[in-house]
Each structure stands twice: as structure tokens, then as C-alpha cells.
Amino acid sequence: MSQLKIYNSLSRQKEAFHSITPGHAGMYVCGPTVSGESHLGHARPYITFDVVYRYLNHLRYKVRYVRNITDAGHFEEEGREAEDKIASKAVLEKLEPMELVQKYTNLFHWAMELFNTIPPSIEPTATGHIIEQIGMIEQLIDAGYAYEVNGSVYFDVKKYAANYDYGKLSGRVIEELFETTRDLDGQEEKRDRADFALWKAAAPEHIMRWKSPWGVGYPGWHIECSAMATKYLGAQFDIHGGGMDLQFPHHESEIAQSTICNHTAPVRYWMHNNMITINGKKMGKSYNNVIKLTELFSGNHPILEKAYHPMVVRFFILQTQYRSTLDFSNEALQAAEKGLKRLWEGYENLQKLAVDSWQLTGTDKELEARSLKLIAEFDEFMNDDFNTAKVLANMFELVPVINSIKDKIIPATALSRSTIELLQKQMKLYVEDILGLKNVTEADGEKLKGVMQLLIEIRKEAKTKKDFVISDKIRNQLTALGIQLKDEKDGSMSWTIN
């Protein structure tokens, strides 16, 4: 089996993955800011890295997966009143900040469960790690890379850049950062405009506030990830993931802070997922083009033609390589919906195939070889920087083979028993365990199955008597209810929920 290669944003190339501690892997992914509802764009990293997590587990790594919850405030645009996002919203909604945070955290977890993502090993909150963050800031001051002004603390980027490569991750030219003239107020505290806040003094009306050696305030944005990653994954860990839009300044600053405190580069492999776009534009609050997950699942949004099942969204995302942009449209989502249905039915047909009659050797050598190749490539494609799009393409090439065997278009003896069994095993592994797909219509309870069985029997009797009025009525009424009845080639009947 080939070696796992990961595209490292730091080196801008694919690199063979070797974990620091053999058999173990540490992965940190930037989590949500729970000051509002998650939207479709947010779904991408969590689904992407869920697959990474699942795949590393499959490769028998013991993975510690840390994904934070940002529940402490970040200053808004500097220059304006330095106020906490969460605090300001809380005033508007007349809620306790932590009540608001709890609400959106719950909503986030709810969506993550619907997406069938595996919860991270540790999901630390920023507010729960104020002490660690203060500790790290103190270290930075002691090391001479941070300075305090009026109760706020800033990181000295210029000094860091003199000794280290600030801008390497994001391809930033350091001189330009210093030169760029941007007219922002309230920068006079900073020695240089490229400096970033580690700790901000809190104005009296600021609700979220903590005591610190520099007075009452709240932590800067970048420090939380550095502090929590260090605490749970160590000075240096394997993978750090997040959206491309976090590369600068967030991840760049994270590297700087951690490098000074821990005397080593914090991350071996930086992974960044690309954006979801809508009409070619990034989906984001500032663009006013977001579709919240609750809207997506309910169809309750002007541009949505219908509701989309979370699994359809997951499939939609996995049909694209994570480093490419993904353009949203109703048409694209509906294509994904149909594609997933087709894949899933093929998958179920495969698992239902009775193996007893298969032969030790298949009669169709060519088909057998092709099938084996398609199956073997699952691993290869995943090892090539998690190319789920190609894995799915191969699955779709196998679906006609499966359906043909089921419908006896291809003789049952065409493939050997071992090939069929391998196909069943690998499809299950990839569809369910690695890609994390689930049946969209899982509502087929035992009672419904019983009722359907009854209707099928009645319809069979009607058909035997050539009473097509009754048989058509049963089928048409079920269709109207959203249940599709199919006459199989062998005279049996099957059904699916649309």
C-alpha cells in the first residue's frame, strides 16, 4: 500500500506523512466561534477533517483530535470601539454571554451530529483556558517578544521577523506588512502596525473580562489556539487544520507565539481547506451571502429550492478535493442528492448479494481485474492528500457492476467469491467508516417494513390476477406518499423512500 501524502501549506507541496510519535498522531483544528449560527461554509472544514481523522484512525494511528470552541471575545476591527463580539451581541439579544455561547455551541454540536462527524477527543473552550493563555503571554514578555501598553499586550512582530521567518506560511512579504499603509485608528499603542494583540484591556462596559497581571481584560484571538494546542498536543504536533482564510494572520501568528514559547515550530503539517463559494464569491458574513445550516436543512432560505439532508451536504463536500473551491448552487446540491441516492442503493444492493453461489475463480477475468483495480485505488487516492472525489468516482464505476450482478445482467459467476467479498468489505469500510456516509432515509422502522411487506403481497396477488387497477393504485398512492415501489427483474418488489 502506498504512503500517505499530505499537502503541507508550509512547504506548498505534498509530503509523506510521518508522525512525531510512531503510532500516534496529534491533530488540532480551528473550531467555531460560537457567537452566531454556523453556515454552510463552516461545514467544510469539520467534514474535511472528520475524514482526515477517520482515515488516520483507519491507518491505525491513535489520534488525539483537538478542536476548540472560541467562546471568548475577539476584539472587533481595531480602531472602532474595542468590544467583544459576543458581549455586544449579548446586549442586543439581552442574554448572558455564556447563555448565548451555550446556545450556539449546542446548535453547532447538533449540526455536527447530523453531519455524522465524530466528536473530537478534546474540545477545549477559550474561556476555560484563560490561565494558560495568560501564562503564555507572560512567557512571551519574559522572552522579550511582547510588550505591555496601557493594560494591553502586543506581540512584537518586527523583532520576531528579525530572527524567524514570519510570513512563511501565508507567503507574506514581511517588509510589506510593515509598510502597508492602512488608516486605522487606535493603532498608536502598537509599536508597529504588524503587531497583534495578545491581551486587550477591557473597557468598563465590556462584559467578558478576566483579571490578569496587566489589569482586567480579555485574550487576543490567536493566543487561545497556541495555548490549548500546546497544552493538549505538546510543543510540536503533527497536523494543524483550518480554513484557508485563517492562514493569515491567525495561523501565522500562532506559529510566532508558539515558536517563542516552545522553542520549536509548533506544527509539522499545516492543512487548509478551501472555501465554499456562492456565485463564485466566498460565503461569509461580510459578503451577506451565508446560508445557515438550519436554513439548509429546512429549506427555509430565499435562494434554496428545497431542503437538503445533511448527508447530501456531506456527500456534496466530499465530491470535491478539499483544496479546491466548491461552488454552491441548487443544481449542484440536487445533483449530489441524486448521486448519493444512486451510490447508496448500489451499496445496499452489494451488501445484500448472497455469497454462497459464487465461485472460487471468476469467469470474467477482465471485469475481475478492473474491479480489483478500482477497489485498490481507494487507498491510493486517499493516500494522495485525501482525494475523496476520486474515491467516489471509482465507487460510481463499481455501481453498474454491482447492479448488473444483482439484476443478473452479469452472471453471478463472473467475479470470484473473494473479489465480491473484498468489494463488500472495502465498500463498507470506505462508504461508512472513512467517508462517514449514512443512509439518508433511515426512518424505515420495523412497523413500516411490515406494512410495506403487506402491500407488496397484495400487489403481487393483484398482478398475478392481472388486476392492474389495484396494482397501479398501490404503487401510485405510495409514490404520492414519497415511497417508490420497484418491480425487480426476478418478480420480487423493493421500495425506497425518496
Add this chain to the structure above:
RNA sequence: GGUUCCGUGGCCGAGUGGCUAGGCAGAGCUCUGCAAAAGCUCCUACAGCGGUUCGAAUCUGCUCGGAACCUCCA
């Protein structure tokens, strides 16, 4: 303005020198009481103009168009 990236058939998307990716939509056929599903077949594209090469969607130059980051952002 700076940095980086992208431009693939009606739509979504793989794809880094030579082989039909795949999904959806559309057309035809087979199966079928009819239908749906399924199977088979077709639609064979790489923004434009040059260059390198036996050979380029893939490398290179220019042009046009779009995007991301530089400010909170997945």
C-alpha cells in the same frame, strides 16, 4: 496597490506531458402489463493567442476574466 490562486463539456467537479475521470441534466435503446429503477450507447471539454516538445488541459510567455488574503472570517 501588494501577495497568492484559479479559469475544464448545459451545471458541479477529478486531473500536473501521451490513456473516455466521475456525478447531475439531455438523447436513443434494452428490460417491463405499464411505470420507476437498473443496464447499454451517445453528447468527448479544457478562457484566448504564441512558445517548448515526437506529443500539452497538464510546462512556459503574454492577454482577458474571476477569486482569496492583506480587516472579523471555515
